[in-house]
Amino acid sequence: MSVLETYGFVVPGEEDQDAVRHLIATGESATSTGPGSAQGAALLLLAGAVLLSADPRKDEPVEDAYVGMVQNLACAAAF
Amino acid sequence: MSINHETVSGAVDSAAQALADELVAAISGTARSFSLHRKVAQQDEPVPALAAIRVLGADVLSAYLLAGHAFPTADAELVHAAVGAFPAPPGTAPDAALWALRDQALTAALAELGVVAAGWPGLAGTAAEPTEAPHWAAWSAELVRCSSLALPPLASPLREQARRRRLDLMRGVSRALLRRDYPSAAKLARWLALDERQACEPLLAPVLEHLEFLAADQPRTKLDVALARRFVLAGAES
Numbered sequence: 001m002s003v004l005e006t007y008g009f010v011v012p013g014e015e016d017q018d019a020v021r022h023l024i025a026t027g028e029s030a031t032s033t034g035p036g037s038a039q040g041a042a043l044l045l046l047a048g049a050v051l052l053s054a055d056p057r058k059d060e061p062v063e064d065a066y067v068g069m070v071q072n073l074a075c076a077a078a079f
Numbered sequence: 080m081s082i083n084h085e086t087v088s089g090a091v092d093s094a095a096q097a098l099a100d101e102l103v104a105a106i107s108g109t110a111r112s113f114s115l116h117r118k119v120a121q122q123d124e125p126v127p128a129l130a131a132i133r134v135l136g137a138d139v140l141s142a143y144l145l146a147g148h149a150f151p152t153a154d155a156e157l158v159h160a161a162v163g164a165f166p167a168p169p170g171t172a173p174d175a176a177l178w179a180l181r182d183q184a185l186t187a188a189l190a191e192l193g194v195v196a197a198g199w200p201g202l203a204g205t206a207a208e209p210t211e212a213p214h215w216a217a218w219s220a221e222l223v224r225c226s227s228l229a230l231p232p233l234a235s236p237l238r239e240q241a242r243r244r245r246l247d248l249m250r251g252v253s254r255a256l257l258r259r260d261y262p263s264a265a266k267l268a269r270w271l272a273l274d275e276r277q278a279c280e281p282l283l284a285p286v287l288e289h290l291e292f293l294a295a296d297q298p299r300t301k302l303d304v305a306l307a308r309r310f311v312l313a314g315a316e317s
Contacts, residue, residue, distance in 0.1 A: 002153070002156055003116050003153040003154075003156040003157050003160065004156040004157075004159055004160055006160075007119070007125055007129060007156075007157060007160035007161075007164070008159075008160050008163060010125050010126055010129055010160065010164045011164070012126045012129070012130065012164055012165060013126075015089075016090075016091055016126050016127070016130055016165075017165060019089055019090075019091035019092065019130065020091060020130045020133050020134055020165050021168065021174060023091065023092060023095060023134045024133075024134060024136075024174070024177065024178065024181065024224075025174050025177060025224065026224075027220050027223050027224045027263070028220050028223050028255065028258075028260050028263040
């Protein structure tokens with residue numbers, strides 16, 4: 001018996017058909033916990049506030065402080 | 080149709096992930112041989128196994144197209160059975176255009192392997208020319224859904240667009256990585272890798288390394304990364 005004869009009469013249930021259509025239509029994730037997300041943005045603001053309130057060294061531009069971490073956070077927030 | 084969810088639970092998703100894992104091994108060269116019908120014969124339930132073939136689309140043929148595995152008639156028959164068991168939705172359905180593009184890719188990939196699939200029951204009708212979204216975010220989201228078209232032997236309008244809009248593609252990859260949406264990032268990185276030889280992207284290598292590390296437990300994402308690696312390697316060798 002050929003493979004087509006073996007599997008040619010398989011009748012999937014409606015649930016399986018729906019699952020296939022759903023998986024095929026799935027696009028990008030609706031949720032995000034990254035820095036670009038709403039949750040991530042809140043964390044970024046918090047982290048930024050903590051860093052700024054920690055008072056960078058005298059005469060040092062704030063964006064260069066803490067090994068450029070503020071710059072990195074700003075770039076991440078921009079995305 | 081556009082659905083924004085990670086995955087659906089259940090046997091179909093598990094079967095698709097398991098098949099993707101097998102394909103990763105076959106493409107990466109860690110598996111000596113690969114045979115679709117033998118894998119399916121090992122399953123207790125044929126329905127999820129056939130569904131997995133339909134979900135992965137032309138990607139199920141990647142081991143034969145890219146890694147030199149022999150494509151037996153039985154495997155072609157299995158793809159035929161999967162198409163028949165899970166037919167494309169009617170042309171009026173909201174996801175009909177997406178299915179048409181995917182089935183066009185499947186038919187072209189089968190033709191590359193010497194199989195004429197035209198007329199198989201269950202295949203979607205001819206696809207209309209897809210509308211190109213002007214904004215990079217909407218456009219890259221469309222490429223995510225059509226990632227199975229990103230295979231070296233296949234030509235498509237989307238591939239032309241991906242070749243032309245490299246910056247938009249890289250923006251899409253960056254956005255997906257920042258959102259920690261690794262499946263989407265891997266699919267877009269795959270598009271980026273497809274014609275990398277013609278338009279070199281220096282950020283591609285670190286993106287792939289990043290994804291390999293972060294998506295080690297996601298077989299379908301690993302498959303996209305393995306394919307991207309394969310495209311880059313093939314481009315460097317040619």
